[in-house]
Amino acid sequence: MHILINSYVIYKPIIPNMSAYDDYIANTINPILRQLTIEVVKAKPENPVTFLIDLLSTRLGVNNAMSEKEELRILRQELARLKQKRVGSENEKTDSEDDEIEDIQPKKQSARSGVSAEAYGQWNKKGTFKPPVHHKTPEQRNRIIAKLSTSFMFVALDDKDKEIVIEAMKECSFPAKTEVIKQGADGSELFIVDTGILSCYKNIKGEEKHLKDYHPGEAFGELALLYNAPRAATIIAKTDSILWSLDRDTFNHIVKDAAVKRREKYEAFLSKIDLLADMDPYERSQLADAFITSKFNQGDYVIKEGEEGNNFYIIEEGEAIATKTIKKGHAPEQVKHYRHGDYFGELALLKNQPRAANVVASLPMKCVSLDRHSFKRLLGPVESILVRNAKKYEEIIASLV
Known part of the structure; x- marks a missing residue:
């Protein structure tokens, strides 16, 4: 050409x-x-x-907010035109149809209010609340507690609220190949995986794309509750699975606020990182959910050269330096400086090799991290970028030898 x-x-x-x-x-x-x-x-x-x-x-990396607003305006006009042609039970459908349009771009409010009441819609308004109670054996309770301790949405709950959630959860069994939730359908509950593996698929431009697998301890289905949106993806049991479901009302009254704040915080953070700019928003939200926060004092070693590597890190606050032993018998030399938004630790996970360098906090530092398993299944869309950047790092090291 x-x-x-x-x-x-x-x-x-x-x-x-x-x-x-x-x-x-x-x-x-x-x-x-x-x-x-x-x-x-x-x-x-x-x-x-x-x-x-x-x-x-x-x-x-330019923000497309204006084009999205224009698209939303056009869709609203089209919805209004269609409503005028409706005959019969128009009024009964108005609320749900308005919610569908709102879900395209939930309205942003002040930091205090997080996702607005309009985005949650009528389903999420708080009223008189009496949480359901489903009887459980001590062994079932222990299993739920173990799963809650590893699920991002529940770790910040105090003991009283956690007890309400445990009592409200209901055990559900799904044989292999059973569809648990379907993309586009209404959703009124979220699920936590107790046993088994479930696959997540999303229809993107007519193509069914496999996004990830859910393993014990992970939660899904919360997007429909958080944003009063249709199901964002389809989840199918890959193996015989036991799940714990939590109803919308209990989630809305007990879990929602903490979950919204955490998700919004990390989605905003991740959207500004060049490495993740081209990820699908759904993929990025799953990434935000999987992150674990770690804090380091100045001088602390985050990773050490030669040790086994099991975590990938992105700096949320602070700075760090990478040092490496270039000449045997000599002190490690500084080879890289990391700041806000920079990442490290991927080499050991990409190549299944020991850590290639030390990373030391040069200022008090806060990082978000992914374990090896989460790194492999959630960062697939950007693995080629990680590999390319890893080669650049190797070239820097080679130039110092």
Whole structure:
């Protein structure tokens, strides 16, 4: 494919002395236009201009909030037009239809209010609440407590609230290949995996994409409760599975506020990290849920050269340095400086090798981390970037030897 075969023909009418720009056009402009043309031809969008704007915005990390607002405005207009044509039970459907449109982009309020009451809708309004109670054996209670301690949404609950949640949970059994929740359906409960493995699929542009597998201790189905949205994905039991379900009312009164604050905090943090910019929002929300927070004092070793590596880290606050023994018998030398948003620890997980360097907190530092298992299943969409950056790091080390 050739772009701008004759630069003179295209540019001569508007640029005098065109020959002075030939090198710039050939070496700088043409490669960009060639790649953009290839992307357009592959996608064959109905509106190439809009497609190119979105493509460039994504690559540059530009916020598309205005285009999303415009899309929301158009959808609202279309909904209003359809409602006028409805006959019969229009009023009975109005609330749910409005909620569907709101779910495209939940309204943001102040930091104090988090996700607004409008985004939660009528389903999530707090009224008189009497939590359900489902009898459990001591062994079942112990299993639930163990699972809650590993699930991000429940770790911040105090003992009293945790007890209410335990009593309200209901045991559900699903044979292998059973559909637990379906993308697009209404949702009134979340689930915590007790035993078994379940697969998560999401229909993206007509293609059924496998996002992840859920293992014991993990929770799913909370998006429909948090944002009064249809189910965001389909979950199918991969093996015979036992789950604990929690109803909407109990979740709304006991768990929601803590979960919303934590998720919003980490989603905002992750959205600003270049490495994760192209991840699907659903994938990024799952990543936020899996993170564990760790704090380090100045001078603390986060990882040590030669040790087995089982965690991947992203710096939320503070700074760190990487040091490595370049010459045997000599003190480790500084090879890298990490700041807010930088990540480290991926080399050992990508290559199943011992830690290649030390990472030491040079200031008091807070990190979020993923264990080896979560790293492998949640960072698949960006693994190629991690591998490429790992090669750059190896080149830095080689230049020092």
